Amino acid sequence: MSAKIFHAEAGMGRKVEAPALVASDGFSARYDLDRIRGVFSRPEHKLAGESYRGRVLVLDAAKGGVATAWMLYEMQARGVVPAALVLNRVNPIMVQGAALADFTMISGFDCDITKAIPNGAMVEIDPTAERPFIRIMSSSRGTPEPPP
Amino acid sequence: MRLSDEEQAMRAGAFGPLRQWAIEHQIKVGRYLGAEDFVPVVQAHIMADTESLGAAGVAWLERWAALPGRERQVRIPTITDPRGTDFAKAERLKQQPWMLDLERRAIAAFEALGVLMTDTCINYQTIMPPVRGEHCAYGDTGVVIYSNSVCGARSNFEGGPSALSAGLTGRTPRYGFHLDERRRATLVVEVSSTPRDLAAWGALGGVVGRLAGDYWQVPALIGIDCVPSSDEMKHFGAALASFGSVALFHMVGVTPEAMRLEDVVAAGAALRTHDVGAEELRAFQAQYRSNIDAVDLVVFSAPQLSLIEMRALADMLDGRHAQIPLLTVTSPQVKADADRCGLTARIEAAGGTVLSGMCFYQSYAREMAEANGWERLATNSAKLTNILGGYGYRPVLLSMEACVAAACAGGKLVR
Numbered sequence: 125m126s127a128k129i130f131h132a133e134a135g136m137g138r139k140v141e142a143p144a145l146v147a148s149d150g151f152s153a154r155y156d157l158d159r160i161r162g163v164f165s166r167p168e169h170k171l172a173g174e175s176y177r178g179r180v181l182v183l184d185a186a187k188g189g190v191a192t193a194w195m196l197y198e199m200q201a202r203g204v205v206p207a208a209l210v211l212n213r214v215n216p217i218m219v220q221g222a223a224l225a226d227f228t229m230i231s232g233f234d235c236d237i238t239k240a241i242p243n244g245a246m247v248e249i250d251p252t253a254e255r256p257f258i259r260i261m262s263s264s265r266g267t268p269e270p271p272p
Numbered sequence: 273m274r275l276s277d278e279e280q281a282m283r284a285g286a287f288g289p290l291r292q293w294a295i296e297h298q299i300k301v302g303r304y305l306g307a308e309d310f311v312p313v314v315q316a317h318i319m320a321d322t323e324s325l326g327a328a329g330v331a332w333l334e335r336w337a338a339l340p341g342r343e344r345q346v347r348i349p350t351i352t353d354p355r356g357t358d359f360a361k362a363e364r365l366k367q368q369p370w371m372l373d374l375e376r377r378a379i380a381a382f383e384a385l386g387v388l389m390t391d392t393c394i395n396y397q398t399i400m401p402p403v404r405g406e407h408c409a410y411g412d413t414g415v416v417i418y419s420n421s422v423c424g425a426r427s428n429f430e431g432g433p434s435a436l437s438a439g440l441t442g443r444t445p446r447y448g449f450h451l452d453e454r455r456r457a458t459l460v461v462e463v464s465s466t467p468r469d470l471a472a473w474g475a476l477g478g479v480v481g482r483l484a485g486d487y488w489q490v491p492a493l494i495g496i497d498c499v500p501s502s503d504e505m506k507h508f509g510a511a512l513a514s515f516g517s518v519a520l521f522h523m524v525g526v527t528p529e530a531m532r533l534e535d536v537v538a539a540g541a542a543l544r545t546h547d548v549g550a551e552e553l554r555a556f557q558a559q560y561r562s563n564i565d566a567v568d569l570v571v572f573s574a575p576q577l578s579l580i581e582m583r584a585l586a587d588m589l590d591g592r593h594a595q596i597p598l599l600t601v602t603s604p605q606v607k608a609d610a611d612r613c614g615l616t617a618r619i620e621a622a623g624g625t626v627l628s629g630m631c632f633y634q635s636y637a638r639e640m641a642e643a644n645g646w647e648r649l650a651t652n653s654a655k656l657t658n659i660l661g662g663y664g665y666r667p668v669l670l671s672m673e674a675c676v677a678a679a680c681a682g683g684k685l686v687r
Contacts, residue, residue, distance in 0.1 A: 135304075154662070157662065165664070166662035185486040186486070188413075189429075190319045190411055190430070190432070191321075194319075194329050197329055198325065200328075201327075214487075215487035216428045216429050220297075220430070221431060223304075
């Protein structure tokens with residue numbers, strides 16, 4: 125992998141550093157999650173059974189209905205919540221939910237971000253930068269990336 | 273975003289802290305999605321079941337509901353999507369008192385905000401269908417896609433916080449399907465087998481939704497050999513929105529913006545094209561039937577049933593008796609008519625349960641499954657099959673007739 129920083133078209137929320145949980149699949153809080161246990165629960169989802177708590181979710185596209193607009197706030201209030209969302213493509217619901225919950229999200233890349241970020245990598249997200257970005261800090265937990 | 277004098281005053285707090293929060297929220301959303309300004313809206317529709325809101329969301333609403341009257345009331349007609357219970361039947365569903373308490377608190381808060389508690393996802397069939405070109409802020413994907421596509425209205429998916437904001441400010445950021453350029457087709461689907469029942473229309477919606485892939489895609493369907501009914505459009509649209517997160521489709525020769533394909537395809541545009549026929553629809557339905565010979569319950573919901581669907585169900589159940597739970601979910605508006613027309617009595621005399629003002633998946637579906645021992649579920653709603661897997665169910669998509677047959681055979685599926 126040559127580039128370690130991937131710029132997004134848009135972002136909101138605060139800077140975050142956390143391990144990434146990556147899959148080439150969609151995201152909907154209602155359809156995909158057991159929000160009490162903090163795991164992906166839809167059997168067909170590529171992250172089925174995985175805990176999302178404190179992870180940066182790197183996924184393809186926002187899916188499903190409108191419930192995520194409330195659910196991110198509710199998940200945030202209970203502390204059983206991803207650290208951030210990174211999506212190739214958003215829908216308005218994800219944006220509305222992130223805005224209500226003051227949740228970190230960036231989206232829109234010139235590559236497939238689910239292919240660019242290794243699962244388990246430590247990543248930094250800065251939605252406040254002039255060009256919001258996700259940066260790979262280490263390709264797995266505790267393994268720093270060599271300089272480019 | 274460009275703001276009018278009134279919008280700047282709202283942002284500065286001249287209309288109170290709730291409208292100030294609302295317009296600030298809308299500006300955040302609008303900036304993210306590239307809106308240049310606001311557009312006035314004529315109706316808002318809020319999805320806010322308490323499973324989604326949670327205790328935190330209800331407390332958030334209650335804080336705003338405690339403001340003085342003139343600072344907290346919505347300024348355009350604002351209605352609600354289904355709630356998380358039918359209070360009259362909650363015990364039968366084994367819903368817990370804490371769920372009902374949350375629902376009561378949320379209802380009280382919304383009423384204090386001036387919201388009309390219509391509790392329906394079929395407001396386009398029962399309350400006030402939008403007119404072509406009207407800008408709205410609708411908060412249910414099925415409502416949005418039907419209103420955009422069948423009525424020619426203009427709305428994005430507006431989640432609860434944003435729909436409430438639109439009710440309070442009377443406007444919404446102008447992006448997405450408020451704009452002419454976003455309403456053009458991005459893919460063409462040639463359908464060689466027009467569905468003949470509601471489940472098959474839902475299956476077509478599911479297939480096209482998967483092909484479309486995301487919110488910004490607009491499928492144009494050609495080859496449909498009839499004018500679908502409102503209920504057929506309802507099931508098709510709800511599934512398309514659910515599987516694809518799609519908010520607008522065109523059906524050439526049927527929907528108002530697409531009398532001809534050229535009406536919705538930019539000159540010279542080369543769109544990807546897909547063929548969908550009987551085999552794709554059969555495969556879609558078959559994927560849910562593997563390893564299931566019997567079901568624990570039958571559910572008709574998502575979207576709520578029209579009076580016409582209620583009548584069809586009552587007719588199918590005449591002289592028969594459901595041996596497993598058969599839940600039928602409709603709107604409060606249809607329920608009153610179904611009562612008056614004797615349909616509720618006929619369905620319930622045959623062992624069914626008619627629920628009003630809720631939707632099955634918005635009503636603590638996981639907790640209901642655990643409390644009742646439900647896992648395998650038959651429905652004619654493709655949308656419901658898509659949602660319930662994550663709640664621990666194993667759903668099967670069948671026609672209404674086949675669902676009734678299963679219910680009357682003790683859950684056994686007739687092959």
